[in-house]
Amino acid sequence: MTTQVNILLTGNELMNGDVIDTNSVMLAQQLNDIGLTINKKVTIADELALLSAEIIQLSQTADVLLINGGLGPTIDDLTSQALAQACCVDLHLNLQAHSHLKTWAKRRNTQLNQPNLKQAYLPLGSEIVNNATGSAVGIRIQLGQCLIICTPGVPSELSHMLKDEIIPSLQQLFPITNKKNLIRLQTFGMGESTLQALINDKFPDWPNEIAIGFRAAMPLLEVKLSVQCPKGKELLAQWQHKLSNLLGSHILTIGKSNHVTIADYLVPLLIKSQQKITLAESCTGGLIASQITAIAGASAVFEAGFVTYSNKMKSKMLDVPAATLVSHGAVSKATVLAMAKGALAKSNADYVIAVSGIAGPDGATEDKPVGSVWIAWGNKQTLQAKYYCIPVARQHFQQVVAARSLDLIRRMLISS
Amino acid sequence: MTTQVNILLTGNELMNGDVIDTNSVMLAQQLNDIGLTINKKVTIADELALLSAEIIQLSQTADVLLINGGLGPTIDDLTSQALAQACCVDLHLNLQAHSHLKTWAKRRNTQLNQPNLKQAYLPLGSEIVNNATGSAVGIRIQLGQCLIICTPGVPSELSHMLKDEIIPSLQQLFPITNKKNLIRLQTFGMGESTLQALINDKFPDWPNEIAIGFRAAMPLLEVKLSVQCPKGKELLAQWQHKLSNLLGSHILTIGKSNHVTIADYLVPLLIKSQQKITLAESCTGGLIASQITAIAGASAVFEAGFVTYSNKMKSKMLDVPAATLVSHGAVSKATVLAMAKGALAKSNADYVIAVSGIAGPDGATEDKPVGSVWIAWGNKQTLQAKYYCIPVARQHFQQVVAARSLDLIRRMLISS
Numbered sequence: 042m043t044t045q046v047n048i049l050l051t052g053n054e055l056m057n058g059d060v061i062d063t064n065s066v067m068l069a070q071q072l073n074d075i076g077l078t079i080n081k082k083v084t085i086a087d088e089l090a091l092l093s094a095e096i097i098q099l100s101q102t103a104d105v106l107l108i109n110g111g112l113g114p115t116i117d118d119l120t121s122q123a124l125a126q127a128c129c130v131d132l133h134l135n136l137q138a139h140s141h142l143k144t145w146a147k148r149r150n151t152q153l154n155q156p157n158l159k160q161a162y163l164p165l166g167s168e169i170v171n172n173a174t175g176s177a178v179g180i181r182i183q184l185g186q187c188l189i190i191c192t193p194g195v196p197s198e199l200s201h202m203l204k205d206e207i208i209p210s211l212q213q214l215f216p217i218t219n220k221k222n223l224i225r226l227q228t229f230g231m232g233e234s235t236l237q238a239l240i241n242d243k244f245p246d247w248p249n250e251i252a253i254g255f256r257a258a259m260p261l262l263e264v265k266l267s268v269q270c271p272k273g274k275e276l277l278a279q280w281q282h283k284l285s286n287l288l289g290s291h292i293l294t295i296g297k298s299n300h301v302t303i304a305d306y307l308v309p310l311l312i313k314s315q316q317k318i319t320l321a322e323s324c325t326g327g328l329i330a331s332q333i334t335a336i337a338g339a340s341a342v343f344e345a346g347f348v349t350y351s352n353k354m355k356s357k358m359l360d361v362p363a364a365t366l367v368s369h370g371a372v373s374k375a376t377v378l379a380m381a382k383g384a385l386a387k388s389n390a391d392y393v394i395a396v397s398g399i400a401g402p403d404g405a406t407e408d409k410p411v412g413s414v415w416i417a418w419g420n421k422q423t424l425q426a427k428y429y430c431i432p433v434a435r436q437h438f439q440q441v442v443a444a445r446s447l448d449l450i451r452r453m454l455i456s457s
Numbered sequence: 458m459t460t461q462v463n464i465l466l467t468g469n470e471l472m473n474g475d476v477i478d479t480n481s482v483m484l485a486q487q488l489n490d491i492g493l494t495i496n497k498k499v500t501i502a503d504e505l506a507l508l509s510a511e512i513i514q515l516s517q518t519a520d521v522l523l524i525n526g527g528l529g530p531t532i533d534d535l536t537s538q539a540l541a542q543a544c545c546v547d548l549h550l551n552l553q554a555h556s557h558l559k560t561w562a563k564r565r566n567t568q569l570n571q572p573n574l575k576q577a578y579l580p581l582g583s584e585i586v587n588n589a590t591g592s593a594v595g596i597r598i599q600l601g602q603c604l605i606i607c608t609p610g611v612p613s614e615l616s617h618m619l620k621d622e623i624i625p626s627l628q629q630l631f632p633i634t635n636k637k638n639l640i641r642l643q644t645f646g647m648g649e650s651t652l653q654a655l656i657n658d659k660f661p662d663w664p665n666e667i668a669i670g671f672r673a674a675m676p677l678l679e680v681k682l683s684v685q686c687p688k689g690k691e692l693l694a695q696w697q698h699k700l701s702n703l704l705g706s707h708i709l710t711i712g713k714s715n716h717v718t719i720a721d722y723l724v725p726l727l728i729k730s731q732q733k734i735t736l737a738e739s740c741t742g743g744l745i746a747s748q749i750t751a752i753a754g755a756s757a758v759f760e761a762g763f764v765t766y767s768n769k770m771k772s773k774m775l776d777v778p779a780a781t782l783v784s785h786g787a788v789s790k791a792t793v794l795a796m797a798k799g800a801l802a803k804s805n806a807d808y809v810i811a812v813s814g815i816a817g818p819d820g821a822t823e824d825k826p827v828g829s830v831w832i833a834w835g836n837k838q839t840l841q842a843k844y845y846c847i848p849v850a851r852q853h854f855q856q857v858v859a860a861r862s863l864d865l866i867r868r869m870l871i872s873s
Binding site: 055058059060061063067068073078079080086091234235254255256257258320322324325327330331333334335338339340345346347348349353354358387400401402403434435437439 | 469470471472473474475477479482483486494495497498499500501502507511529530531532533570571572573590592611613670681736738740743744745746747749750751753754755756760761762763764765766767769770773774803804805816817818819820852855
């Protein structure tokens, strides 16, 4: 039997869209690391009756119920009270919690006030979970077959409590029997349905044991393979190898991490090959340069970028001939090639990207709709240019053009 | 009776901590705007039996159940199937959905493949909700007393569908009876606790009816005032006026929207005063230019930006004297002032920002720690420069420097 974990999040700010919930992401990741997965996650407002009813319901289908939020000193913090109701016990002054609060106040050179004292009243029969940084202690209590643990809503306090107290104790209570193995392939260049169709087509014998998931992590598409069975690791390695061969250069990285951009991959690639890159940007307006320079160590591969938004500045900064702009227009093969040549000549770079397009909403002409873009890329020996039409909203367009451009250079580098 | 809205989110990536859920934030905000609040939000993995059981349960306690995710073409997309099970009907080929898919494929110059075709099979008795941008149509069906609407997990598609279809139809079905009035002040330049202390100090008579909330929307701080009582609108207007006077130029905008950047505000300000801006960026590496050009209409106020990352290119592109770089260093008042002068001379702009700093993790010197930055700003008549130390992680540093820089020009413009 796998261990069932349910999560209950409480807070009006979570219900009205004022804050983004990152606590449950932290919970999920840390539980995953010790082989536990979340079964169900429920979020409700700070209302006593709703809270106690939900605690009862979620405790009936789980081995562990983690509650987050509602342990603070103010009147809208109701978790302790709701928990007492759900467990049919009274609230009482917990001496350990009281002592924690006194120490906490002393450290801050303040007196315990009435709202804070409320945080020492816990359900009878519960134990405290230490909070290394904040005033709110966690609460631990058994309800039927379910272990309930309440945690504070402040992310930094939750983080400490998980690391120091909760994760080690859960690991001891529920040791891993069948470790989950997983691998993530970050890809770029193929849509989700194309990729799925290709896998269906090429691997009719794909093993049932390996779950395959897709996640659109704009602009990348992540393919995640996971397996939880005896000899899972070997099986996974074997099929990951087959899939890598199938997808080839569409794969940026293979690993466990899920936070990768194309620049994350391109900058080390340039550092390794001791090559420098420069950029001549019109429609992306500095976005490609900012993605490169967001990566630590970028100064080794990047000296300058030219954001040439107007025609005049394309000529002035990059020596694009006025005649080219007049006869072909700013969004043309001839212009991006001239921009690329100019940027190479003016900088100390080996590689170059030049882009010119119509980000919209205005600027379209009869033969060049919004979303039109020319990308030139290459080095002093080889310059190429390609046209794309990406008819999406302005900022989305800029993101896709940046990703496409960086990917063109990436493919050139790995194939050279 | 208030209208009860439940939300069901589905996706393994939401359960294992791979992604942060921003869709339910979007749903909550847009529902709030038409006077609806979410009662309960449940998140579960992509498992058919769990999904259909949860749909049945959530539909029994709500007037509206909004489901998000699981409409994609791959095998882990199960919402349509789960909905059919919950409603005890079969899946069938929906002709409108089929026609939508054909148009979608045609626009992308591709053939419909088998995985995509799956998206045309919907529960019998359901209607489609148009998806303006993506392949997945939404689904609308009645189960008992509850209206169920399924929406796609891709945020941009959800956003369009809410705006164009779902919010207008819910507004018609459930007109507002007791309207909540709210106003958001986007501020920059003061921390949360300073602001709270200032309000406590200056307004001891702040009315109980007006709830005040703070939200750190990096790099801005949002102050939200809300009221739900008779004559609420008048009361709100009166106190919003007092608060505006207190906060002065720290306020960027006052309104209902909560998606504002400093560039959103600066670009129209420049357009209105018919002024152009140019940028000379070192440590921000194009980020400030990309924030300006992310705004539609930027071409009226921005012609060129200079991303001068190396010392050599600061001299070559902006005529920064080599002697200045040698005697003062790249991160100095003399250098940013020279960069600013160079950028003004080389471009056709009225205003300029120049930045040079140490984004880290490397590059610190004994007297210039990581986080050091000099910002120069002004026009041909007046150039000023200021030093900041912002010792945070690289990308966070770049974001704060960009916000600070744009804000310095903003304050200059509104005071002139």
